[in-house]
Amino acid sequence: MKVAFITLGCRVNSYESEAMAEKFIKSGWEIVDNDEKADAYVINTCTVTNMGDRKSRQMISRARKANKDAVIAAVGCYSQVEPEKVAEIEGVDIVLGTKNKGDIIHYVNKFIEERNQIVNVKDVFTDKKFEDLNIDEYQDKTRAFLKIQDGCNRFCSYCLIPYARGGVCSKNPEKVIGEIKRLAEHGFKEIILSGIHIASYGDDLKGDWNLISIIEKAEQIDGIERIRIGSIEPRFFDEDTISKIKNMKKMCPHFHLSLQSGCTETLERMNRKYTAEEYKEIVYKLRENISDVSITTDVIVGFPGETDEEFEKTYDFLKEIELAKMHVFKYSPREGTKAAAMKNQINGNVKDKRSAELIELDKINEKKFMSKFLDREMDVLFEKKL
Template identity: 40%
Template structure:
């Protein structure tokens, strides 16, 4: 049987699509192999959200070529879509597939011959095209399967290349989506992670149209024992109805990731973010008031052009005061096609690095403060298939996104288990099985 390796960079959507490619390739007679083993074909599913991501994508391509010089090399994903010529310049690449061609890779893999000039198969994503369904039934090694329900983005934030890589917003038809949810529930999984590029735009392109809250209610009604995690949602799309639904629901996880990007209103306008720092703060405070144990995460981007020392200090002060549980910190990265590429007053890399360090210190403080609130409490933790890399212990997540490792390995994988949280250990919390009530399911 022919040997296949897939390397994936980037977001949950990329991870889902790679898993779907593996499943489809297996049906065409390919056998996935582990890293470091010889392969006949390698697919590199790339990312280009930052300059670093593009660099890492090129490194992954070159590494695959060096390790198996005679193998067929296919490059796909966001970097392949936006910069196919840069990839074609790497000697040893055989096929470059844009997003609209990714789903057809399993059908054409057999026809590719190593050593030909790289075939570039990239279409313009500016033109409308439908959601391309990449089904996935085998979640091997996953305790919390992802389900991609939406793709593309219409926001065009001035720093972001994603709309140029992924195209316009489009949705998985509701009937198929609900069938997938039921299948995942029937197979005994305990958590489902809903993923997309601009998730809360789900359904607006469908006929008849629907909104994200509508489909979330439909999902909940079919979820059985599944708890449902929302991967990321923009602040403008967190409605009163959604907040109330999360507060009432016994299945939707008390966890939202709501990108902020900056705490200075002038910079937010330059970023083409359609809210103010005041409205963002009021939203977060409203959510926390209605769902007191919720974990809210926020993306923060450091070093956007024109971000003065005073602007950055305003952002740092703003996020310190926000009742969020953690931050994801990113350095500004100049991306081709974006409006921010040509803005004046670009910030030197060494200053961006220092600002990121300050924000990451705030992130550590936020996480520690949030975790401390729950020490001594009994929490429902979904124990995962894959053990913690550092300790070898079973690990899992609470509904409100606290990473937990257990003191011994007597727990049961893929089960919601009652743990008492004991202490913070590094970036995790140590818990022990509560003997009075060892399982929630």
């Protein structure tokens, strides 16, 4: 039996798809590319934007066209938020949310046996347990992503992710450290600690565990040469945290520091928990303490009520702080969020114009950052023999 995976969205989804694939392999299935004919297709969906929803639907349809007799399983964030809509898509046999991906084999076998559509989406606000999806055999043998946290309690006004992933839940710290040790024993040199809101790791745990304590433990593990963390919010970097990171030898000097807007008024409507000035201070503190630090970010243009003046504040802010790289997104209204009901929605042409301006600025800033490394020797990790 052959199974193919189609994964949309974030690194956490990628990690979970690899973990699900491993469960299929252990059950005797063969993993094939998603453009090949398979007996089952697992579409790991995304709902962070309208585009994510649309691509999820498109991938489901593509899988059905590839083999009309295959088992089609739609799992993940879009399925969690809109299970009824997903179940109505022609050809969908199994609908699972974000809390039971580990049971995928059970549900595929159940459908093959009974041939009745299965819809099993748990309530993410009552099921607060961390789903322990582990990977024993990574495809990449140099770098490993490790999911250590799920969920988010922030409720930004534009975002559905808390409804798709539920509240904060953290992986048992002893299991995290054990998995990092096992990865090192298998030859992995670099780990990327990932989560939906990774800065909140440990908030739901007893004791003093937090993200920094995990990183400090990982620093002590022989064989691990590099440690990275996924996208993180600015306020994680207080003076104590920066001081600790400054003295770490294995921590990569790269932080994806979520911004979304360089205008404090816009940030307030977004329900972000910092001001533009606070963000700038953190950027400068990181640069003062960590040499060659690379700071990247995400920016949303065209958020409801974003006036020309507010956008200019964002543009000038980003021009001033010169980040190494930024990903620019045009605001996408998500039904059920506060932002979708706000007045003064911005039309598409304005979003396109603002997006284009920031993308051009990003090219300039990125080139400035990269030029600092001309004619310098830097350490690298080899991924394969040439």
